[in-house]
Every structure is written in C-alpha cells, then in structure tokens.
Amino acid sequence: MNKDADSKIYSINDLNLVKQRYYEEMKKFNHSIYICSGAGCISSNCGTVRDVLMEELETADLLSTVKINLTGCIGMCNVGPAMIVEPEGVFYCNLKPENMKKIVKKHLLENQIAEEFCYTNIDTGKKVPYIKDIEFFKGQKKVILRNCGQIDYRSMDEYISKEGYFALAKVLQEFTPEQVIEEIEKSGLRGRGGGGFPTGLKWKLTAKAKGNQKYVICNADEGDPGAFMDRSLLEGDPHNIIEGMSIAGYAIGANKGYVYVRAEYPLAIERLDSAINQARERNILGKNILGTDFNFDIEIRIGAGAFVCGEETALICSVEGKRGEPRQKPPYPSDKGLFGKPTIINNAETFGNISVIFLKSSKWYADIGTEKSKGTKVFALAGDVNNTGIIEVPMGITLGEIIFNIGGGIPKGKNLKLHRLEDLLGDA
Amino acid sequence: MSRFIQKSWCKEISEEEKYSLLTDIIEEYENNESNLIQVLHMAQAIFGFLPYKVQSFIAEKMDLPISKVSGVVTFYSFFSTKPKGEYTISVCLGTACYVRGGKKIIERLKELLRIDVGETTKDLKFSLQVKRCIGACGLAPAMSINDKVYKRVNPNKIQQILKEYE
Numbered sequence: 001m002n003k004d005a006d007s008k009i010y011s012i013n014d015l016n017l018v019k020q021r022y023y024e025e026m027k028k029f030n031h032s033i034y035i036c037s038g039a040g041c042i043s044s045n046c047g048t049v050r051d052v053l054m055e056e057l058e059t060a061d062l063l064s065t066v067k068i069n070l071t072g073c074i075g076m077c078n079v080g081p082a083m084i085v086e087p088e089g090v091f092y093c094n095l096k097p098e099n100m101k102k103i104v105k106k107h108l109l110e111n112q113i114a115e116e117f118c119y120t121n122i123d124t125g126k127k128v129p130y131i132k133d134i135e136f137f138k139g140q141k142k143v144i145l146r147n148c149g150q151i152d153y154r155s156m157d158e159y160i161s162k163e164g165y166f167a168l169a170k171v172l173q174e175f176t177p178e179q180v181i182e183e184i185e186k187s188g189l190r191g192r193g194g195g196g197f198p199t200g201l202k203w204k205l206t207a208k209a210k211g212n213q214k215y216v217i218c219n220a221d222e223g224d225p226g227a228f229m230d231r232s233l234l235e236g237d238p239h240n241i242i243e244g245m246s247i248a249g250y251a252i253g254a255n256k257g258y259v260y261v262r263a264e265y266p267l268a269i270e271r272l273d274s275a276i277n278q279a280r281e282r283n284i285l286g287k288n289i290l291g292t293d294f295n296f297d298i299e300i301r302i303g304a305g306a307f308v309c310g311e312e313t314a315l316i317c318s319v320e321g322k323r324g325e326p327r328q329k330p331p332y333p334s335d336k337g338l339f340g341k342p343t344i345i346n347n348a349e350t351f352g353n354i355s356v357i358f359l360k361s362s363k364w365y366a367d368i369g370t371e372k373s374k375g376t377k378v379f380a381l382a383g384d385v386n387n388t389g390i391i392e393v394p395m396g397i398t399l400g401e402i403i404f405n406i407g408g409g410i411p412k413g414k415n416l417k418l419h420r421l422e423d424l425l426g427d428a
Numbered sequence: 429m430s431r432f433i434q435k436s437w438c439k440e441i442s443e444e445e446k447y448s449l450l451t452d453i454i455e456e457y458e459n460n461e462s463n464l465i466q467v468l469h470m471a472q473a474i475f476g477f478l479p480y481k482v483q484s485f486i487a488e489k490m491d492l493p494i495s496k497v498s499g500v501v502t503f504y505s506f507f508s509t510k511p512k513g514e515y516t517i518s519v520c521l522g523t524a525c526y527v528r529g530g531k532k533i534i535e536r537l538k539e540l541l542r543i544d545v546g547e548t549t550k551d552l553k554f555s556l557q558v559k560r561c562i563g564a565c566g567l568a569p570a571m572s573i574n575d576k577v578y579k580r581v582n583p584n585k586i587q588q589i590l591k592e593y594e
Contacts, residue, residue, distance in 0.1 A: 301466070304469065
C-alpha cells in the first residue's frame, strides 16, 4: 500500500515532496472511503463489510477510482461498523455486508446518497446523511484526534500529508530545546493522565536535571475501566504519538523513549509497532533525524496485567522488567526515573497534543479551553446514553452538553439519575 | 512483535525446539534484565504457560535468581503457571461490562463448560478467565476468545458462539 515507504526523509523538503506526491496520487481517485477499523467496529465485524465492499468495487470496476482507507475510531461505536465517503462527507452506519452492493451502485456509480443506510436522528426519526450535520460530531472539537477517522493508520505518507512530522521538522530547525519547553509552558498544556500537572514544568525539571542519559516514557497503561481514549489514539494515529515523544526527547536531551502499552490492547501494540518501524525505515526515528544531530528511538514495552502499573513509579519498575511496585516520591522521575536517570513520563493523550502546538502556535492552543485548563479533552462515553464512543471537546464544556447534545441523551427518553466523572474507581 | 499476540503459533513443535527457540529469544534480548517481562511474554506464547521448569530455565539463561523470575511471573495477572486451554475465554468485568451483565455471561459459561473461573476444561480446549477492562465499554458486555472480541454478548447466545470453536 505504501509504495514510497522506502524513501528516506532527511529534510523538510523531503517531507514536502512526500506530501506533494501524495496529493498528486490522490487526484486519480473520485471517492475516498474511510472505514472505521477501531477495536469497537472490528468486534462489530467491519472486516467482512470491508471485504464485501472490495468485491463490489471490483465487480463495478471502481478499484482504480475509489480509495479505501482503514481508519482508527471515528467515534460512534454504537452504530458500527461505520464509514465516511468523501468528498461528500456522507456517513454510513450500522453496515451489513449485504448493504454494500446498494451503496456502491447508488453512491459511487449513480452519485446519489444511499439514505437508507445513513444515520437516523433519534429525536426526529429523520435521516442525517452528512457527517457535518450529526449532533454527535457537531459539538466536538478535534485537536488530538484530528486524524482519527481521517487518515489510514497504516500510511505514514497520509500522516505526512496532514502536516505530520512538520512540527518535528520545525522544532529541530527553528527552536532550541529551551524554546520548545517555553512554548509548551505558554500553551498551558496540562498532563492528561489525571493529575493535571503542567507539562511544560515537568519537561523543564527533567531538562534541568543533571545527567547525560535521559528518557521519555509514554504511559499508555490505560487501566481504568470505562476509559479507552489512549487506545483510540494509538490505534488511529500512532505517528502522532511518535512525533510528540520525539519533540519531548529533543526538549529534554533524551535519545530514547519507551511506550508502555497494556497487554489488553493487542491492536494498539500492533499498529504502533508498525508505525515505529516505518518511522525507522525512513529515518524519522534513529540517528541524525531530519538532517540534524538529534538522535531518538522508541521501543514498546508491553504490560502484563497489573492495574498499579499505571502509577508512574510502578510503571518505571515494570519497564525495567521488575515487579510493578510503586515507591515513595521524592525523588521524582524527573530526577531519578528509569534506570535511575532523569525521565519524563507523560500520558499518551498528552503526547497527542504536542505536535499541534508547534503546527499552529502556543497562543492558538491557549485560546481553547478555560483559564486554567487549556486545549481539548478526549472522553470515552459509555453506559446508558444513546451515543457511545469516543469524543473530544474543549475544556470547560458542561456535562449536560456532553450527555444530551453529543451523547444524544438517555435511551427511551428516561431521566438522568447518575453519572460518573473520570474513571470509575473514583480517583479521577 | 506480532509474535507476542499470536498464541498458538508454535503448537506443533517439540519440547526441545521450544527451549531452543526460547534460548534464541533470550539472546536476542541480550540477556538484559530489563527485558524479563518481554521474554516472559514470548515464553508464554511458546509454551502456553509458565511452569516452574520454564521459569528456572529463563532464570539460568538470564543469570537471575529464580525468586526474581518467579516474583515477576506471579505479580502480573497475564502470566499463568498452570496450563491453559487452546482457547482462552476472557469475560470483561470492567465496570461498564459489569453493570451491563458481565456476571451473567460468566455464570452461563461456567454452566456450559463445567469449570470455574481460572480453570481449564479437561480436554484442554477452553480456559475461562475474568479480564480487566478491554476498552470496549461502548459495546458492553464484552468477552473475547483469544484475540476475537464479542460485543453485547447475550448469555443465551453463548452456546452458539462456542460452537464456532468446536
């Protein structure tokens, strides 16, 4: 699928070339279909839907003019399998293999919307064909998940076509490590793991700590029941995590990063692993990245089923191959972390914010959210609510908006009696 | 890496070959203590479980005390010291699945397989276990058989699901 996978990338020009070539390539397609292949839709059998779609496209002789993309979670797990057809932006859901023939005929051959397979508004009972009109998507602001459901998670070129790795290139060319940290501080980004510690300060402390060897750890040990934000991010846009970690590495002077993923997420591990290999092959990870003297590589560490390993000192023990037992702080990981060396450990979602801060600006980022909490937050919606799945909203949104506008309210018009915030273990 | 995930990929090979494969893996990981958990993942994929014999083999090869290896094995719920069935049925009892009837799934499975949670059927076909949240909360209650996830499982339809594996 990735025929240019072997072309090395040594500069921002090379990135631009990849992007141009990608858009050139895209011109031959009349339609792009984005099939949700998040873990939720896979269990809803999106694989068979995709296979049948391919067969139908072949029969209709459309394989050369319709591009098929497998994407991460589009967000609406309760109506999976789902897909988006571009350029029209039509959202088809609750798909069954036998529907595909009709959709191919009507939409792709006759250029009409196959409304019967579109989303139905629960209140009005009316069909809502365009994704931009669906309440669930309207109330959201996608920053971290901007690529989830928008690109094929298997393609590094597609990530690059959406400005991927341009933030890293910009940082390496135009920013000193101190300036990187300054930008993160100005953005007001706070850790997304639950504690809300200012990310810039964490990086600053680690950058200042003495030592030649430092580490970056990405905490993707998302163990809290009900939470699957990190999973969706890793499955849908793994390169974004790699880019965020690389920028962190540059900022603190680390040449090595670890992603700690729980073993319960085999799909996330597989996709991240393949993204890391792509990045290595094209010299986005490795030595002299983008023609500079910055070296950085990432390894995956798989958890083994211990809830406590989400706690940072326990997680560090686990990365070291030991029993995941927490220890007293201080010393903090910024002074003595992995193998006793200064380490930053941030949540996967936190790393998901980094590249966009440099693509846009820290000011752009700081304009989203509230006075003390900047940016957006990804939430997993589950339980007795009409729309379940993954959402991203600006900080400061009310719960009512989330439950009733995006979530579509309580099934069967019942009243809201109880909701839980953050994780179900009550430790927020 | 996908070797981590595919469980029964070396079902057909002899005991000796398994140990030689494990030796290669340990060498690949440069005998480095920090890779112990990754080595154990691989060993469990090869042997299906981690009996004392395998643990002491790893301890010797990696030049670690057996207490250390055993300490790690028993700490993490993913590692098993008992043989497992060809198919591991994991019922998610994360909170979303719990409130949506995960327990009923377990009751039904216990009845059908005539084993308790943590046990394996006599023919070594199925093992039953409770799993931590698998992140399919939007589709609760969920269970998985090896790597395949089943959503919104209805206890009355479990028999049908099990038939796929017979």
